[in-house]
Amino acid sequence: MILSLITCLIPIIWLKVPTAHAEGAGFTVTAVTPANQFDKNASYFDLKVVPGQTQNINVQIQNLTNAQKKITAYPNTAYTSNAGVEAYDKNNLKHLSRAPFFLSEILGRPQKIILAPRESKTLTFTLKMPQQKFRGILEGALYFLDNQTSNTQQTNQKGMIIKNRYALALGVVLREDTQATVAPKMKMNKISAGIEDTANFSAATKINLENTRPVMIKKLTLTGEISKLAGSKVLYRSTQKNLGMAPNSNFDYSINWHNKAMKSGKYHMHVIATSGKYKWIFDRNFTITRSDAGKINKKANINRNWTWLWILLGVLLVLLVFMLAFFIGRRSANKKSTEDSLTAKEPKK
Template identity: 35%
Template structure:
């Protein structure tokens, strides 16, 4: 629980994002032009005031209020979004709007309140903004995790780098954790599932993508993932990857890539994935195949070519032809010898 509180406390951070030709990059030497402070209600569970960690009652309306201050003399327009936490492929929990949804969720934080609203601030103005959450009448198991995500819709001038002028856009994330009792999350049994294995691309590299799902309304971290891919019915490892410190959001899934620096070869393979952590041990084994057309498409996308190799039937034909040629040579030599002795 202490680690979870630390994660949520770290959420109220301002992130500078530079926008250049539609791509997001980090911008340096910039600062947000507004501040955000949660207005903590009485049903807050901890003494930390930088995020909402609330015990809520079924069938009630729970207000989440932020005090937002415009630190400039010019009007500003902010976009406030209610978001649901999800797990990224790098093993970190993320809170951006419109994240991937997992079908295992009975409820999502975004189901309970207004998805977005605009916050208009005059110069120097402080305004309290509220998002009202309607808690299901029957309550919910475990925890709902997400955030209030504010973005300054006005882009400010940033640094000039390489002759390109950066435009900076700032976002502030305030964590939200809801449960119906202090022990609601502890009562949920931790579980992981392997829902898919296939060839794919991650971080610009080809490899095998294992989709891991947390189908439970709870979250935890400090996971170690050890994966190896072998040819079917062989112990020779063709790909492997081990990572530490992965986290997983409630009712979410992530793609764990076992990647390589060369082109994919089609064939029949086996995945062995071991996940260990403070809440359990999960060992998955799965057979899968990579079709030739699938491998070719992936290799073209990453601009890689397979090393040339003959198919098995070509080697069979070569073997038959070699045997035939050897038989012909032996036959001709014997006939030649018989002709000389005649």
């Protein structure tokens, strides 16, 4: 876990760098590590705590610009984004995390701070541990968001503009038992139809995977295959490497349909997940309803096969040519027949 710069755009883009100061942010944050820092070499908070403990943790914030800065600091629990990476930008996670306690409960409400040009200040959060014990780790970050957006940037897409917002995420790890090792455990939840926004808005099958233990899953590789029946020909396959999952979190792993129309029917899902010495294999039958396929296909970017239409147009064109030839030939025949009839009726001289 490192101090990371997150450049927020519309649409959102994530950029991470292992430094306390990132170019463009205009401010820095530095952890003032206390005596109960577990990893003495870490530049983030990695604290050994006990149930019911109360202490202050301090962060040094410096404005690097010649303008006033207004920054909001959020104590956020880590979750796993649908890109398969840990993220820290949400204060209210709802269903994205099943951690026993959230940092927003332990470190309190978000705090606002105003920095004069080139000013440094110390921001203090009061940590209040629950009386109930927990296993593994509680993980997240103090997320410092610059409230001011940059100048508007035009894009080459009609009707879309971009505004930048910068944030720094200072990691927070809380642990009570530093001796016991908690093994990760993954399970597969719901399979649903959706759209893969990182694959040119292709129709996709989404598999919700959950890390059920209070430990991070690192260097995760996922391989998913969709077929009509178990062991039959693979219709769609996806392999993603170097993913990561936050403790007690879930995310939607997507297998895109390569911009083809989604078809209703019965299918089989086969997923292999590996992280170091750990391996999980999931097999499940699932159904895509006609209603769901229709809804997705209306929204998805689909490369449609128009061969049948060109063939139909070709057949219609040939029929049209034959019909024109027939009517022209018939008209010529009728005209000649009329002329012959009139010639026959003329009196001989």
